[in-house]
Amino acid sequence: MNVEDLKPLVEQRTAYKARLSELAKEEKEIREAIAPLEISIRDFVEATGIESLTHGGYRIALKTDAVPTLKDKEVAFNYIADNKMWELLPSQIGVKAYRELLQTGQSLPGVETYEKRSLSITKKP
Numbered sequence: 001m002n003v004e005d006l007k008p009l010v011e012q013r014t015a016y017k018a019r020l021s022e023l024a025k026e027e028k029e030i031r032e033a034i035a036p037l038e039i040s041i042r043d044f045v046e047a048t049g050i051e052s053l054t055h056g057g058y059r060i061a062l063k064t065d066a067v068p069t070l071k072d073k074e075v076a077f078n079y080i081a082d083n084k085m086w087e088l089l090p091s092q093i094g095v096k097a098y099r100e101l102l103q104t105g106q107s108l109p110g111v112e113t114y115e116k117r118s119l120s121i122t123k124k125p
Contacts, residue, residue, distance in 0.1 A: 010121065 045053065045062055052061035070076060080088050093111055101108060 013121065 041060065042062065045060060052059060054060070080086070093108070098108065098111070102113065
């Protein structure tokens with residue numbers, strides 16, 4: 001294999017990444033355009049006092065979900081630990097905090113470290 005064989009691969013990848021960047025910008029613009037529309041629709045439906053309706057082949061409904069907001073991390077975590085309610089916690093370890101722990105020479109029982117290799121291609125200035 002020759003280094004020149006790499007050139008078309010890098011160029012194609014770069015073109016795809018540029019397109020992804022364009023699409024991400026477009027998606028952001030579309031989401032920004034949708035947000036006030038959804039607020040207006042929600043306000044309209046709330047003002048009517050009905051929970052759901054159909055319009056133009058679409059069902060429009062207001063729904064309410066219970067979403068946790070952590071007010072006191074220590075109290076909540078102690079309660080979870082005391083009651084062994086582990087299902088309330090995310091199953092993923094924080095990567096940054098874990099790396100910092102490893103740098104101090106410590107380990108975390110029950111957690112295995114693997115080395116994730118990834119490709120980095122950056123444009124030179």
